[in-house]
Amino acid sequence: MTLAAASHGFLTPSGVEIAFLLVGLVTLGAAVVTVTTKQLVHAALWLVVALGGIAVEYLLLTAEFIAWVQVLIYVGSVVVLLLFGLMLTKAPIGRSPDADSGNRWAALLVAVASAAVLVWVVVDAFRASWIDLDGAAQGSTEVSGRSLFQHWVLPFEALSVLLLAALVGAIVLSRRNGEGPQETGRAAAPVSREGQR
């Protein structure tokens, strides 16, 4: 590590670092636009850019499998879900002046303060740490699959149960009440009361 530290320097960035920096700037900009834009649908689209940027960063960190999973799940499904959510809640198309709530300035203060503190701490801690990206790719599909199904099988299976539960929960929560029989689940009971009110 000390050898690596000696061979690298801040002022002599490698190509990977430059690429990482540029993609990072794009990602950050997309993220900032996502949380500040007044057009709700645009926010979702800028989120696609930010998540895609992160996927590229994964690739640069040699975590290929995670990068593709990121593209598949986030860009492919989550954002689509969010867009569906926006449409189902009749979000206005075009600029909506009240997209931000009243405590925007307090939120900005908290965010900037925490950013300052965290950046200070992180930079202070990892000033002299270098990632060695040479050698075999650390996140190839083979490596990830091997570790996942050798060491992480049990959490993986538990996660599948969690996903199933989330699926059932989402269905129960979002179906309309009053038509179906009561065996839709216990979670429906308070909702039905709410609906009759």
Added chain:
Amino acid sequence: MHLAYPAVLAVLLFCVGLYGVLARRNAILVLMSVELMLNAVNLNLVAFDVWLRDTLHAGQALTLFTIAVAAAEIGIGLAIVLLVYRNRGSSDVDKLTDLAERSAEDEQAHPQSQQQAEAAA
């Protein structure tokens, strides 16, 4: 590659997401901001996993799990938002003030939201 690059990027993304969670009015935009924060954490996990050359690849495995949990979270979250919207006619977070003690102005405002709810239903 210098470790500070992914770490600082993750910090900044996290704080941007934090700002979004605190400042956005629409619940779906809040969910988007939460996704940003989760991704910042994921980036950290992957970067440190690569840095440490972990033989178990705990960071990458945890990232996968986080992605799955985030997918579940977004599904449930959207279902809740839809339910709220259906009952109240609005998905604005700052209108969900039932936790507060109801003051005189709210008493006047409340029937309005009830009417909206009825209209939505």
Added chain:
Amino acid sequence: MTTTTTAVLVPLLPFLGAAFGLLLGRRAPGFVRPLAVLPTLAAAVLAVVVAARQGGGAALDAATELTPTGSVPIELALHIDGFAALVAVLVGVVATCVQLYSTGYLRDDPRYASYAALVSLFTSAMLLVVYSGDLMVLLVGWEIMGICSYFLVGHYWETEAARSASLKAFLVTKLGDVPFLFGLFALAADAGTFRITGVLNAVTSGDLHHPTLIALLLLAGVAGKSAQFPLHTWLPDAMAGPTPVSALIHAATMVAAGVYFIARLLPVFAASAAALVVLAVMAAVTMVGSALAALAQDDIKRVLAYSTVGQLGYMTGALAVGDRSAAVFHLLSHGAFKALLFLGAGVIIHAAGTNSLAAMSRMRGLSKRIPDAFWTVTVALLALAAIPPFAGFFSKEAVLGAAEHAAVGEAHLALGGAHGHLGSVPSAAGWTVLIAGLLTALLTAAYATRLWLLAFFGRGPEEAPDHGKQPFAMNAVLWVLFIPTAAFGIAAPVLPDWFDGNELTPTLVTSVLGTGLALAGALIMYGAWRHTTAVAARAPLGAVAVDPDAAPAVSEEEAIATHAAAYGDNAGAPDPADPGRLLLGPLHAPATCGFHLDAVYAALFVRPVRAAARLVRFLDREVVDTYVHGAGTGARWLGSAVRRAQTGNVQTYLGALLAGSLVLAVAAVLVATGTGA
């Protein structure tokens, strides 16, 4: 069964009877009467057994320590000498008589169960006082009697008189009990023990450093319990309780406790000449004052109450001249005839339908309606007036003889062989007691005659009302008590073996003087009565509550409740035909109300206490409450200020939460780097 076990059972049985009576009274009314009478009867029988076994010999001492109690140990101790054995017999017999009498007297009373249980508890407490060899255990019984007297005097709590009388009895005796407690502590601090034998040994060996202070403090408690001047005022008012309770309090328990206590600890008192003189003056004032007051009372029971106060004065007088044998002798005989007098008075009140002597004196033929009560009460009154050959004569002459010995300087304190001679009795005390005693003998005979004549020889247009036959239990009890009243005098030669050995048989000089004065008093009163009967015919008076079917207690309660309404107050009656009024002249009015002692108390204690209470109320309402209200208002203001932060907006909450945790994180990082570097 050993004597100790038997002696332990004596106070325990009535206590268990009381406990079961209170527990089962509601649920099993059939058990109430046996539970009231049988334990008391058994205790009386066992007391007789204990007395027979003890037989006047050496004192029986037994003690067990339940738990260590610090520097001065408190032990469950028995100390049974001749005094304790005989007084316990008296208590047991009188309590049994009272319980039997009560079954008839309160036969329809709804609260009979609790009443009987309290009487049993009262008896048990007195027996505990009598047998106890430890001053702290004695104090327990002493205080239980105080609370029982409160409940029993207030048995007719529907009437205002009973309520205030019970409160007065409690408070006045407590007024004496506070110094009494301090006296006990001082005594134990000096003697190093609460055991009576230990205390007496300390006195003998001269370890008692503050005898006068201790004796005077104890004297206050005794004055409260035994109704001596100036704390006697509760006793006449306590007549608002049922008659059997009066008999119990006056004859056997409560008031006897004080006299018995001094008799037990007489060496402590005798160690201080000042205490003896105070005791003598207290006894003299009590005797004469109460006898004068008794002459003016209209309520038959109040006459008897004042006579009790006077007879107790005789007992304390005997103690003041250092002769506790005479005191306890008078205690025993007085217990018998005073119980008889009260129980007889209950019969008279029931038969006449009134407790007013003025009303009775206008009724013809009361004595024929209740022949049992007439004969027994007559003998008891003769005993009270100390006419030979009845019990009162012997005991009173023993007191007067002791006073005479002290007056001429022959007295020496013979307190049993172990204690030896402890010093001489001041002759001033002897003279005080002797003169007051002789004067009181005259007055006692006078008021006894007045009571007898007014109650039984009324002359008027009306016949005495017919209430039917008196309950058998009540009449039988009268005859049981008649035996010691008439014949206890023959015990006089035997009793010195049980007591300290002092001669108790009457001496010639005091006998002639006392009996002569008593006869003179009776004759003067008879003459006055003959003089006033003519007036009585012209001045009709009377409020009679005739209720033939009701239980005796009901007619008594009505009589007490209506007395103040009919005659102006509870004590006297505006009867011009009263021979007592003729004899007392200008003294009559103050004597009626107990020489205005109550008014003095009102000015000395009641008014300052009321003023203090008003001050405290003012401070509480205007000063303390201001702070309380201020605290409430401040909290409300603070609440409404804080409530503004509770908007219900989750984002605000979350922002505040994150800002706070950020500050904490910065602090933690600073501390970590500060310590780390």
